[in-house]
């Protein structure tokens with residue numbers, strides 16, 4: 001069957017389609033109903049079923065034919081270490097750590113925060129949590145104190161897994177130290193234990209009565225075997241925070257059975273891989289791609305997953321290609337920003353390695369621009385496949401499903417809806433638009449398995465954020481503009497809300513604005529996304545300073561603001577530029593004219609002034625442009 005037939009079946013008979021796939025996995029108790037759509041938009045999959053993701057990702061292989069196969073290959077170009085862990089060894093390690101957590105009193109439904117670098121122990125930690133039915137919340141190791149504290153407050157974890165440090169381009173990122181500060185800053189006091197992996201990278205202070213040494217605990221409290229919890233299919237497996245249009249991050253909640261089934265299916269249907277493959281997602285476990293395609297997807301399918309600590313260009317731009325050669329990697333999943341970075345270097349870096357094992361190169365996170373696509377396709381010599389998804393979706397919504405049928409690639413388009421997704425482009429009222437017209441990308445329920453269940457502790461915000469955009473129409477709002485062309489291919493045209501996409505990761509403008517507004521010299525701050533050749537989008541800060549701030553000190557204020565962003569959010573949000581202006585241009589209703597600021601800053605032609613901002617007169621826009629031209 002080709003793509004079209006399989007897709008049609010997934011839409012016409014979702015229960016039959018997904019039910020068949022779920023049969024291939026292990027369930028302690030079979031479901032009563034595949035899909036419950038009685039309470040939209042709260043769609044529930046495999047209702048009544050009980051399973052365990054860890055059992056399916058680890059035990060199923062470790063206690064069968066896959067026991068001696070590599071489950072995890074870890075390669076660190078930061079510490080020059082490498083380690084291969086078979087499925088059986090992974091089974092042992094996960095059980096040991098699950099024993100520690102259980103002995104520390106971690107129970108089903110408890111939250112465990114994971115703030116770790118890209119080391120095998122982080123993945124073992126995630127698997128140990130789901131084994132117990134505990135809900136992990138992994139926070140990207142690049143986030144700093146305030147971001148971490150906010151997530152602690154929202155998830156109220158009972159335990160935290162961390163390490164002394166991660167490494168970035170040869171410099172340690174002191175995770176334990178940042179965590180200590182975040183725990184001090186957090187308003188909740190839920191954390192009983194902090195398990196610290198000591199990699200010997202930096203000095204750490206251990207707080208008595210709270211901090212525990214990872215290795216010691218494995219010896220003292222580790223177990224040979226921990227019974228995998230029988231988790232309801234509809235119970236949460238994890239929380240993962242993402243930026244939204246307000247300052248408070250959104251805790252995306254994933255279920256258990258639906259997520260497991262969707263990821264398992266995607267490995268063959270989308271990525272076209274099986275047990276004989278070596279799969280490498282270059283993301284980080286702190287992002288959704290890392291959850292789904294460093295950890296759960298490959299392991300559920302029994303595919304070897306490569307876990308990499310390091311950057312694409314350190315110690316030199318040949319490092320990725322050498323890793324592909326070393327392990328015979330067959331499928332890579334990366335981000336356009338990495339390709340754009342590597343493209344700057346001579347192709348010889350790639351040609352020095354034998355990368356003939358490679359069969360596919362997938363990309364997601366931001367639009368894959370045509371020049372980068374063409375370069376990658378030609379130099380890699382394999383299909384380069386752009387696919388579109390979000391933290392909320394857990395797996396791709398638009399894709400070229402190579403395992404079903406590789407459709408002709410149109411550079412710049414992430415192709416067609418993934419199975420189960422009823423995607424449409426609609427106008428502001430939620431009415432379907434004809435092909436070729438720009439509108440909002442929406443998903444019509446029932447959402448396929450694997451999509452978010454809700455937002456942690458906030459069903460109301462879930463509905464407000466995703467399901468309330470159109471009067472009388474219940475549609476999942478992606479927040480992105482799109483066009484569907486005459487062949488049914490979708491083209492993504494960027495965010496429709498005030499959320500930035502920096503190096504493939506969402507950052508809320510409000511989140512950054514809140515941090516900057518705390519600077520004592522700031523009167524008013526606006527954060528705007530601007531074009532950035534490498535990162536896709538960069539952060540521009542335009543601010544008005546308080547009147548008594550001497551112009552002489554502006555440089556220092558800008559530096560302090562930069563540092564604030566690094567400390568409170570993380571280096572990823574560091575502004576490209578900070579400009580001080582006398583006033584921020586506003587529309588009649590008082591909204592900052594972001595598009596005007598962006599256009600002037602980028603030097604774009606300010607075409608038709610009457611349409612550039614929704615709620616400003618032509619004169620207002622003209623004045624703003626003139627004023628900004630002299631100040632930006």
Ligand code: AMP
Nearest residue numbers: 365366367387388389390391492505506
């Ligand atoms: P995140 O949840 O951080 O992964 O960000 C998801 C957002 O990234 C989407 O809503 C899109 O705006 C953007 N995005 C992800 N993948 C693509 C893609 N293949 N093409 C265009 N935009 C993308």
